[in-house]
Amino acid sequence: MDAYDEDSPARREPDGSRGARRPRGGPEEGPGSGPIAGPRSGPESGPAHDPGSGPEPGPAHGPDPAAHGPEPDPAHGPEPGPEEGAGHPFPRTGLVLLSPRYQVGAAVALAVVAVAACVHLGMVFLSVAPSNTVTKQHGKAIEDWVYPEFEQNWKLFAPNPLQQNIAVQVRAEVRLEDGGLRTTGWDDLSAEDGAAIDGSPLPSHTEQNELRRAWDFFVATHDAGNRPVGTRGALSEQYVRRIALMRLDRDGTDGGTGLIQRVQVRSVTTGVQPPKWSGERISGKPVYRVLPWWTVPAGEAAGGVR
Incomplete structure (x- = not known):
């Protein structure tokens, strides 16, 4: 049924009388009110413009800066992107990208390297240190580890000066x-x-x-x-x-x-x-x-x- 039909109950006035039929395509007006506000798509959503009145009013010097937000402060660098903002964690790198099995293998390899480095430093330290209980009991093992590749020709402490x-x-x-x-x-x-x-x-x-x-x-x-x-x-x-x-x-x-x-x-x-x-x-x-x-x-x- 047409909403503008004379017999339609939708066109009755508040007091129960029938109102005049409005032409189609025109704006609906109520008593004491202007045109109905609401979003419209297309060119009709902006204000009316008379073609003979000259160019449309607009900003004299390019786009309005307020429309794009405040400019970034150069002293603080660029604003964080979507990956650096709150709620967006950084991408995972390093060992966390490996599967759990490879992570365990990498951890074991690092532990072996660390232990070997500590043992080597300890052996070199004992080889240049003055005679002590450890070097007396394990002197052969220390020499086998250090000589000849890691031989040190200096001493940890100054020798007895020439007298x-x-x-x-x-x-x-x-x-x-x-x-x-x-x-x-x-x-x-x-x-x-x-x-x-x-x-x-x-x-x-x-x-x-x-x-x-x-x-x-x-x-x-x-x-x-x-x-x-x-x-x-x-x-x-x-x-x-x-x-x-x-x-x-x-x-x-x-x-x-x-x-x-x-x-x-x-x-x-x-x-x-x-x-x-x-x-x-x-x-x-x-x-x-x-x-x-x-x-x-x-x-x-x-x-x-x-």
């Missing part, structure tokens, strides 16, 4: 022009180095270490009877002999006319006396270590050592 003075001395057998031989006195090479270092703001590396390291090299490669131990014994003898020849040539021991035929080296070791407040007692008697005579090759005797 000796070691002086290296040399003398030579010189052939004179008349064919005779002359044996020189002992020349203290360590004392010469000490005199060059004392008072020098920048002592040279040679003066400080050359002779000392050469003698340490010789002692480490020879036994108490001055016999070579290992393949580096002959090299250490040649090293000490050449240093002695250079020093003798520099000091003019051959007199400028003779030739050095042989050299002999010895060390003089004296103990450093302890302080007065110490109860320790050390003998002040020097200990000598005299090496055999070394024949000087012809090339070195003629000044071939540089």
Whole structure:
């Protein structure tokens, strides 16, 4: 039935009388009211516009900023996206993506690596630590673990400082022009180095270490009877002999006319006396270590050592 039909009860007025029939398509008006408000789709939802009155009114400078909300503050960075806001957890990463079985396997592997690292650090620590109960009982196991791949050439604590003075001395057998031989006195090479270092703001590396390291090299490669131990014994003898020849040539021991035929080296070791407040007692008697005579090759005797 048509809602605008004359006989329709829907068109009666509140007092029961029938109202006038309104034309179709026009707006319905009630007493004292304007057009019925409500959402409409299409172009009719906006205000009416007269085509002859010019362009439609609108913002003079682009879209209204209020229509899109406040601009983000650059000091606080961009606003969080939908994944970072409340109620949206971050995506899962790492081990949580694995299945429970693989998670257990990864945890076991990490535990094994951690235990192995702790054991290795403990073994290395014991290898450089001073002798103690653990190293005495399990020294073989510690050595098997550390050597040779993880050998450490340092100690956890400073060793006992050297309490000796070691002086290296040399003398030579010189052939004179008349064919005779002359044996020189002992020349203290360590004392010469000490005199060059004392008072020098920048002592040279040679003066400080050359002779000392050469003698340490010789002692480490020879036994108490001055016999070579290992393949580096002959090299250490040649090293000490050449240093002695250079020093003798520099000091003019051959007199400028003779030739050095042989050299002999010895060390003089004296103990450093302890302080007065110490109860320790050390003998002040020097200990000598005299090496055999070394024949000087012809090339070195003629000044071939540089």
